[in-house]
Amino acid sequence: MQQKSSGLRPVLAFSWRQKTHIPGNPCQSVYAVEGCRRLPSNRNQVLPVSKMSGEWDLKILCMGAGYVGGPTMAVIAKQCPKIRVVVGDISQKQIDAWNTDDLPIYEPGLLEVVQECRHRNLFFSTDLDKEIDEADVIFISVNTPTKTKGIGAGAAANIKNCELCARHIAKIAKQSKIVVEKSTVPVRTAEAISRILRANEKGFEFQVLSNPEFLAEGTAIKDLMNPDRVLIGGPQTTEGLKAIETLVSVYANWVPREQILTTNLWSSELSKLVANAFLAQRVSSINSISALCEATGADVNEISRAVGMDDRIGKRFLQPSVGFGGSCFQKDILNLVYLCETYGLQACADYWRQVIQMNDFQKKRFSEGIVASMFNTVTGKKIAILGYAFKKDTGDVRETPSMFVVRDLLQENAKIHVYDPQVTRGDMWLEMDYTCGVNHDNTPGLDEAVTTSTDPYLACDGAHAVCILTEWDEFKTLDYKKIYDSMAKPAFLFDGRLLLDHKELRKIGFEVHAIGKPDPIKFPGSTI
């Protein structure tokens, strides 16, 4: 069992071909292939040409060695052996971990890619001054969390770390560079970055591009190797278009050209927020229907299937759950909400905020359902939580729905036992403190009230209820008869992910409650 910590919260504490010309779009053009090296055929470009003739085709620095910077750069290094890729960070702890096989994040397939490229053309460093000086292209991939105080608190994205990176680049750079926003940012952040860089120019030019990342945690390597699309926005000036071409040429090493979209800066920045808002909206939509299913006797899985088979709607992101979590959906929708408000579009802001409100309703509904089902009290009862990460195949706990369920149950004086194959107790507490404000100072006895187990059977032993809150594959194959036998009776099972076979569980003797699944006693005709 691997235990991984992103170190995220402590980090926050001390701080994110042949020539073809496509008419009408001068950036969709012109590559000369030289092995892996595809150079814009126009040599009069933004990049320092000297770098092209050296040992490397290009030198890339990524500022920010987190969930995005690490995997993204590892895949660029893998796919472009003639590009030197350095991932830099202000956190020594984070960089030290990247330089071992005990990587700071858990992501299937990542270690293999890092091992293949590390010390070949992939390097991890805290020497940002040196690397800024040497790089041709600098990605900014730092955290941009929701502001917690000041103007826009609770909605606006804090781009402080992006600004710090821009200032750092401006201070160190001695020649032209392309600066790429990889972080998710409010629209027109590129303007702020450009102005900071321009204000410090010493006779050379910076080009600022937007290249938002669409990877999902748990499938990052797969997503990066085969992206649906790569989006690059940039200034529609001659120099800007050349910079776009340079970045396109990097991705064109493995991404089909027609999947590399080029747009203006503001469309690129906004598309990222819109993509996440649409995805989260689907989850909130199906979760709202899950509540209606429980009330009416309809089965949410059957609804998802029936609705998703319409090609116009599509099958994905219709999986009902205890609610969406993760570092992106809520933050990015709030970012969108704040933008709408800033531009006086209150109706648009209200529309998108509803996606988050529905998510809050779903999380709350789940914990209230637990208490109601267990005779309206969980005081002193042991409740086993299987899964704490915000989704499977990651150890990330940012905004995880499990945390909100645990917080609610703690308020009801339950005894919590958590098992998750990737989440550390330390990360659990850091996130609980950061997001819910629950810590040892304001909750005496917290440590005694929450136990973390390294064995799921131990977590369930003697429990009154088991809650499935992350869809880890290993939970499908646990011995539920053994679990049932070890539990207090009646033994409750709350499935927040619709992961298990509820008929089988009922045969064993469990009283099962599941999202969007009507109670078979209340609705005897149901198919569940």
Ligand SMILES: NC(=O)c1ccc[n+]([C@@H]2O[C@H](COP(=O)([O-])OP(=O)(O)OC[C@H]3O[C@@H](n4cnc5c(N)ncnc54)[C@H](O)[C@@H]3O)[C@@H](O)[C@H]2O)c1
């Ligand atoms: N996590 C995801 O799945 C995901 C996917 C797409 C986009 N994004 C966006 O990408 C950005 C990064 O997200 P993340 O999850 O990788 O964050 P993260 O917290 O995992 O990593 C950010 C890293 O940036 C470092 N950092 C902060 N300030 C710095 C500075 N001035 N110089 C150098 N390093 C600095 C931090 O130490 C940290 O290691 C965010 O804007 C996020 O919204 C995230």
Ligand SMILES: O=c1ccn([C@@H]2O[C@H](COP(=O)(O)OP(=O)(O)O[C@H]3O[C@H](CO)[C@@H](O)[C@H](O)[C@H]3O)[C@@H](O)[C@H]2O)c(=O)[nH]1
């Ligand atoms: O049908 C679904 C799909 C997802 N979820 C939940 O939604 C959350 C987000 O899941 P997912 O989108 O798979 O993971 P993220 O890593 O947060 O990725 C999202 O956020 C990233 C950061 O911006 C984007 O890059 C990705 O494209 C976008 O999918 C998780 O809690 C999931 O369990 C559901 O409940 N039901």
